[in-house]
């Protein structure tokens with residue numbers, strides 16, 4: 550038996566995608582997911598996503614981190630899944646789909662995928678830093694020079710802080726570049742390394758930039774390209790009408806013999 554897969558990437562956050570509408574991919578096999586995501590002995594990706602039928606939605610996305618564990622919401626992965634659904638003919642230019650954190654709307658505008666995120670009701674302040682959930686948990690720290698930072702070491706120190714216990718957190722380091730632009734680097738839980746981009750992390754960083762007075766939409770530079778985040782801020786704190794926008798495309802497709810993974 551062989552597994553057919555597609556490889557997608559959105560601003561450098563890359564995913565093995567499986568069309569699971571008619572198959573039954575053995576995703577509870579953590580070792581299998583992990584080996585497919587391995588960059589030397591597998592296809593190589595930050596995560597694996599199943600696109601599935603759902604009776605009430607255009608489709609359902611099920612996301613696994615590169616370590617093989619079922620993940621929470623993945624913003625770039627969702628944008629890639631929308632592109633994948635479009636290319637499979639599952640949707641046209643708009644989608645309403647189910648992800649780990651519930652329903653999402655999205656639209657395809659040429660090269661760009663715009664994804665509606667859930668409202669964020671509260672942002673916790675921890676010293677000078679912030680902690681919020683944009684579908685996945687994110688710690689946000691503003692720094693002077695993000696390019697010089699050791700994201701792996703400093704990210705791990707926060708990731709494994711006992712405050713976050715087994716659940717852990719993703720960690721985002723943010724530099725303000727101008728009145729409407731930030732640069733974000735993210736240490737990702739489940740990948741346990743820096744990735745080139747993290748959609749829910751970029752969203753979290755842009756919302757914190759909003760709290761610090763930046764107007765929507767916020768342009769976000771990441772190592773793998775550029776995204777944009779639009780939002781409305783409640784007077785009482787919290788955010789609504791949050792949109793993440795950026796490119797997502799197919800890189801290649803192939804098959805993996807199952808006995809070899």
Ligand SMILES: N[C@H](CCC[C@H](N)C(=O)O)C(=O)O
Nearest residue numbers: 623624625685739747748749
């Ligand atoms: N890369 C993803 C985030 C995945 C979240 C995952 N790493 C976790 O929280 O465990 C994104 O684009 O939003």
